[in-house]
Amino acid sequence: MKGRAQFALVDGNNFYVSCERVFDPKLEGRPVVVLSNNDGCAVARSNEAKALAIRMGQPYFEIRDVLARHDGVALSSNYALYADMSRRMMSVIAQFAPEQEIYSIDESFLRFAGFSHWDLTAIGQQIRQRARQWTGIPVGVGIGPSKTLAKIANHLSKRHADFKAAGVCNLNDLPAWQQVRYFTETAVGEVWGVGPQWRAKLAEADILSVQDLKMADPVQIQRRFNVTLARTVRELNGVSCLPLEEVAPPRQQIIASRSFGGPVTHLTDLREAMASHVARAAERLRKEGQIAGAIQVFIQTNPFKADEPQYHPGLTLPLPIPTDDTARLTKAALWALKRLYREGFRYKKCGVMLLELSPAGQRQGDLFTAATPDRDTRRDRLMALLDTVNQTFGRGTLRLAAEGVAQPWEMRRDRVTPGYTTGWGTLARAT
DNA sequence: TCTGGGGTCCTAGGACCC
C-alpha cells in the first residue's frame, strides 16, 4: 500500500454547528441543532444533540421539547455564513497537498502521490491543528489508498475510541488483522455509496459488515446490483477507481425550489415565488457561464397532509433559443405555471429546473430568427448589471416586478444568526 | 401548527432505425 498514491478525506465535524460555535461560545457543550430551510428539520447536530437521539432530518416540532429540557438550541440555517467558513477551511486544508477536490461544503479529498517517504498521519494532525487554529472549525481526517477507504477511515476517526483522541485514522498504519477487525465491526451501511435500500438487499446476501462487502466478488455484485457498487468493492480492496476531480465538471442542471412558510392557494402568490426561484437559478446559471436549453417547472401540495387532496404536476418546456436571460426564463416559467395551476389545492412548494445546459460561448444559431447580435449584447449587459448590483447591495435589490414586493409566501427563518463574516451590518465584534 | 434543498449516476424499457 505504501508505494501507491494515498487519499485523505478531511471534513468539518458537525459543520454548520461548528460554524455557529466559532462566533457564539455560549453554544459550546450544549445540544445544538441547525435547521433546514423553513425551520423544517435538523440538518446538523452537535455531539450533545446526537446523544439526545436527535436524528438527521428529524422534524423540528418533534425535537423542540427535548431540546428545551436539556438547555438546547435550535438555529435557522445561515448558508451565507457556512459558505464563507467553508471557503476559509478549504483554503487552509489545501496547503497540505498538491491536489484537492472540494467534494461538498464541509468535505474535501486530498491526493498524495509521491509521498511514500512522508508521515501522512503527522500531516493529518497538522491539518487538524491548523484548521482549528486558523478557522475555529474542528476537522476529522481519514487516510487510505482509495477515496472509499479514506471515507471509511474518516468515519473511524470520529466513531472509534482508538482514534477519537487523535482525530486522524490512517489505514496504512494498521496491521492487516486490525483493519479486518475494524471492518468487521463496522456496518456495511457506513460505506460510501451504500444507502438504506442496498444495505437491506446486501443483508439478504449475508453481507452485513464492511469486511463482508470487501470480500464479495465484484462480478457477482455487478450482476445483482450495479457497476457502481462493484467499483466500491474494488475501492475497498485498495484499487483506486474514483479519480480526484480537482476541477468540478460543468453542472448538468440547476434547481431552485422552496417550501412556503404556509399553504399557498392563489396563482398570484405562486407566480411571485416562481419568478424569484427563476431569478436565483438564472443568477447561478450566469455565474457558471452557461445557458439553458430547457426549463422545467413544478408545483406541489403538502405530501404530509394525508387528508388533503394531492397534486404535484410538472411541465418541461424546450427553449427555442438557449438563454441565460432572467426575463426570458421567467416568461417561459410563468407560462408553464399557468398551465399547471388548478384551483382548490393548498400548495406547499414550487420550483424550477434549468436543463440542457451548455457553455454560453457556444450559442447555436437559429435558422428562423434573424440573428441580431446588437440586441443580444444589450441583454447580456443588462443581466451583467443586474448581477453586479445584486452582488454589491444584496440579493433582490434589483429584480423583476414579477417577483412581487410583500412576498407573503416567504419561508420561515425565525432563529437565524447574524452574518458574522458576510454582512457589513452584522460583522462579529471583538469587545 | 409543524416534515429541506440541490445534486449525480445507472438501468430498464419503449420507440425507432436499418
Next chain:
DNA sequence: TCTGGGGTCCTAGGACCC
C-alpha cells in the same frame, strides 16, 4: 407450427450523496 439481429436515443424511476 413456424416471425432476426443489432443498434441508438430518450425517459422514468430508483438509487445514492451531502
